[in-house]
Amino acid sequence: MAKMIDVAKLAGVSVATVSRVLAGSGKVSKNTKEKVERAMKELNYKPNKLARNLRKLESKTIVVVIPDISNPFFTDVIRGIQQVAQQHDYYVLLGDTGNDVKAELDFIDLIKERAADGVILVTARTSPEKILEIAQEVPLVVACEYIKGAHLSMVTIDNVSSSQKVVDHLVSLGHRRIGFISGPLNVIISRDRLKGYVSGLKKHGLEQDSSLIQEGDFTISSGFESANRLLDLAEPPTAVFASNDEMAIGTIKAIKNRGFQVPGDIAVVGFDDIQIATVIEPALTTVSQPKFEIGRCTMEILLELIQNPSTRQEHVVLPEHLVIRESCGYPLVR
Amino acid sequence: MAKMIDVAKLAGVSVATVSRVLAGSGKVSKNTKEKVERAMKELNYKPNKLARNLRKLESKTIVVVIPDISNPFFTDVIRGIQQVAQQHDYYVLLGDTGNDVKAELDFIDLIKERAADGVILVTARTSPEKILEIAQEVPLVVACEYIKGAHLSMVTIDNVSSSQKVVDHLVSLGHRRIGFISGPLNVIISRDRLKGYVSGLKKHGLEQDSSLIQEGDFTISSGFESANRLLDLAEPPTAVFASNDEMAIGTIKAIKNRGFQVPGDIAVVGFDDIQIATVIEPALTTVSQPKFEIGRCTMEILLELIQNPSTRQEHVVLPEHLVIRESCGYPLVR
DNA sequence: CTGTTAGCGCCTTCAC
DNA sequence: GTGAAGGCGCTAACAG
Numbered sequence: 001m002a003k004m005i006d007v008a009k010l011a012g013v014s015v016a017t018v019s020r021v022l023a024g025s026g027k028v029s030k031n032t033k034e035k036v037e038r039a040m041k042e043l044n045y046k047p048n049k050l051a052r053n054l055r056k057l058e059s060k061t062i063v064v065v066i067p068d069i070s071n072p073f074f075t076d077v078i079r080g081i082q083q084v085a086q087q088h089d090y091y092v093l094l095g096d097t098g099n100d101v102k103a104e105l106d107f108i109d110l111i112k113e114r115a116a117d118g119v120i121l122v123t124a125r126t127s128p129e130k131i132l133e134i135a136q137e138v139p140l141v142v143a144c145e146y147i148k149g150a151h152l153s154m155v156t157i158d159n160v161s162s163s164q165k166v167v168d169h170l171v172s173l174g175h176r177r178i179g180f181i182s183g184p185l186n187v188i189i190s191r192d193r194l195k196g197y198v199s200g201l202k203k204h205g206l207e208q209d210s211s212l213i214q215e216g217d218f219t220i221s222s223g224f225e226s227a228n229r230l231l232d233l234a235e236p237p238t239a240v241f242a243s244n245d246e247m248a249i250g251t252i253k254a255i256k257n258r259g260f261q262v263p264g265d266i267a268v269v270g271f272d273d274i275q276i277a278t279v280i281e282p283a284l285t286t287v288s289q290p291k292f293e294i295g296r297c298t299m300e301i302l303l304e305l306i307q308n309p310s311t312r313q314e315h316v317v318l319p320e321h322l323v324i325r326e327s328c329g330y331p332l333v334r
Numbered sequence: 335m336a337k338m339i340d341v342a343k344l345a346g347v348s349v350a351t352v353s354r355v356l357a358g359s360g361k362v363s364k365n366t367k368e369k370v371e372r373a374m375k376e377l378n379y380k381p382n383k384l385a386r387n388l389r390k391l392e393s394k395t396i397v398v399v400i401p402d403i404s405n406p407f408f409t410d411v412i413r414g415i416q417q418v419a420q421q422h423d424y425y426v427l428l429g430d431t432g433n434d435v436k437a438e439l440d441f442i443d444l445i446k447e448r449a450a451d452g453v454i455l456v457t458a459r460t461s462p463e464k465i466l467e468i469a470q471e472v473p474l475v476v477a478c479e480y481i482k483g484a485h486l487s488m489v490t491i492d493n494v495s496s497s498q499k500v501v502d503h504l505v506s507l508g509h510r511r512i513g514f515i516s517g518p519l520n521v522i523i524s525r526d527r528l529k530g531y532v533s534g535l536k537k538h539g540l541e542q543d544s545s546l547i548q549e550g551d552f553t554i555s556s557g558f559e560s561a562n563r564l565l566d567l568a569e570p571p572t573a574v575f576a577s578n579d580e581m582a583i584g585t586i587k588a589i590k591n592r593g594f595q596v597p598g599d600i601a602v603v604g605f606d607d608i609q610i611a612t613v614i615e616p617a618l619t620t621v622s623q624p625k626f627e628i629g630r631c632t633m634e635i636l637l638e639l640i641q642n643p644s645t646r647q648e649h650v651v652l653p654e655h656l657v658i659r660e661s662c663g664y665p666l667v668r
Numbered sequence: 669c670t671g672t673t674a675g676c677g678c679c680t681t682c683a684c
Numbered sequence: 685g686t687g688a689a690g691g692c693g694c695t696a697a698c699a700g
Binding site for chain 4: 337338339349350352353354357381382384385386387388389390
């Protein structure tokens with residue numbers, strides 16, 4: 001493996017000059033530049049990133065910490081991140097934690113070991129205090145989740161208002177008894193979606209019935225079980241709003257399982273708009289998050305933060321929209 | 335950010351000693367070891383990986399090149415890779431190429447720049463010759479795809495025999511007219527699955543009818559279109575074997591779209607066993623690939639190759655199995 | 669058991 | 685416009 005000095009010798013110049021043409025910086029005469037380039041080609045020279053990184057004390061790498069890479073929601077976010085990263089010559093290190101807080105912290109530590117220049121937390125299991133503390137020391141951006149009142153860079157949608165929009169939609173379809181399946185309530189976005197649901201009811205003068213609210217954990221099976229509890233009610237809902245698509249799918253299964261129709265008997269709405277939402281029958285009406293864009297935006301903010309660590313922290317709220325498909329039918333009169 | 339020399343000074347020893355306790359190597363008296371550890375803790379010292387990497391001329395990083403990270407099939411493989419990587423203190427760099435050959439080559443180049451110690455190609459768009467050439471120079475393992483007669487480390491399932499098993503199954507259910515939707519035929523695994531289908535027919539004395547074979551491109555929509563062509567036949571098949579789950583889903587949609595039942599009127603089988611296969615209705619009978627295990631195995635082989643580049647190349651064939659769900663019904667007499 | 673020292677390959681002042 | 689030289693922080697001989 002040829003190194004810079006080999007190129008320098010072959011081209012009859014010093015390593016400094018080679019370094020200059022490599023960086024495209026400084027003044028190098030056209031002539032020597034060509035000589036050097038010829039030598040590089042002849043030796044098939046590739047600069048050693050290990051050496052460069054040490055010299056510049058940067059790794060040109062960022063780490064993306066996610067709870068589970070097999071969750072399709074996250075992969076779209078990652079694609080957005082990687083796209084921007086690539087454009088700026090950054091590499092993406094994968095930090096799949098398997099929902100383990102310890103692993104999450106370990107990946108964050110990569111920055112302190114200089115193996116990464118920044119970190120993106122796609123949702124965070126670590127405590128808010130800890131994250132804030134870490135964010136003081138290293139470039140860090142949180143995507144999809146947010147931490148209340150924190151001086152922290154975050155990119156999310158507005159979970160409250162988007163949930164409220166779902167209720168609006170359901171009410172406009174004539175529903176007045178709307179069930180809600182929340183995510184784990186220790187997660188802020190779950191609470192926000194619940195909040196949007198509640199304020200949506202209030203807005204339309206509907207009474208809140210706590211038996212209509214069930215807590216799930218974002219899995220299909222928890223959606224199935226929660227939906228069953230809803231169906232067991234003396235007066236079951238005519239529509240169910242699940243806090244993510246997986247639980248909405250579980251809900252649909254539960255409803256069909258009892259011989260009812262979706263949306264004929266009960267309407268269902270999901271959240272996230274993952275690919276399965278278009279495949280399931282009936283196709284799911286759901287809140288579409290701009291996943292790819294969230295990734296892109298997050299990475300752009302991180303890049304700024306890396307270049308200028310004192311950049312003001314900001315919370316970017318990206319627009320989402322309700323995608324109306326089949327699972328709650330179309331406007332009609334009940 | 336404290337460095338080694340700071341720790342050394344505080345502990346009153348030399349950097350060599352600090353390095354030794356860090357590596358857990360060499361002989362260090364219990365006493366000095368404790369002194370050093372205390373100093374490290376006090377300074378909150380983290381060794382600088384950049385420096386270590388340069389010194390040892392290794393990056394402790396491997397790059398996983400995949401065509402598209404939003405494909406659920408790949409994410410399970412990646413999880414397997416990452417698990418083993420983590421156990422061995424390796425990091426995983428994400429190389430999502432977006433199906434671009436140029437990007438694929440660029441990621442492979444990371445090794446020559448010493449930014450990675452090895453590469454895993456999860457499927458390969460680059461030409462076999464090129465890959466072979468590269469594999470001569472750098473530690474490289476190919477997963478899920480294989481290159482015929484090549485001296486190359488690969489981890490796959492047996493696509494031929496598994497496809498044949500599908501035909502066996504379908505025949506045992508009484509089907510004698512079986513349609514086949516292949517993947518793009520410039521990809522070896524597509525050809526292998528086709529080969530298995532053909533030999534399966536032959537084995538059971540069924541004639542091969544080329545109109546029953548349609549080429550798709552592994553997408554849902556191509557499955558839909560291919561299935562439609564099959565359904566347009568004067569004598570349509572009573573069963574359709576699609577070369578992956580996405581196309582099987584497209585097939586189911588096409589069949590339902592014409593008012594037929596699955597499996598009542600036409601049976602459908604897929605390949606891969608991705609999560610959607612369990613969610614779709616009817617749940618898909620499909621060939622289950624050990625995706626996670628493929629990832630694990632691939633990473634283990636790569637690790638060997640990195641440690642000892644002259645390791646004999648090997649082609650590991652992992653066992654797959656047919657998962658019988660609802661989409662082709664259960665044994666019955668026609 | 670512990671310290672000294674010479675690099676790993678590159679970038680970047682500082683001279684000229 | 686070009687060269688010389690000093691590190692970046694760490695590890696691995698080699699001494700002692």
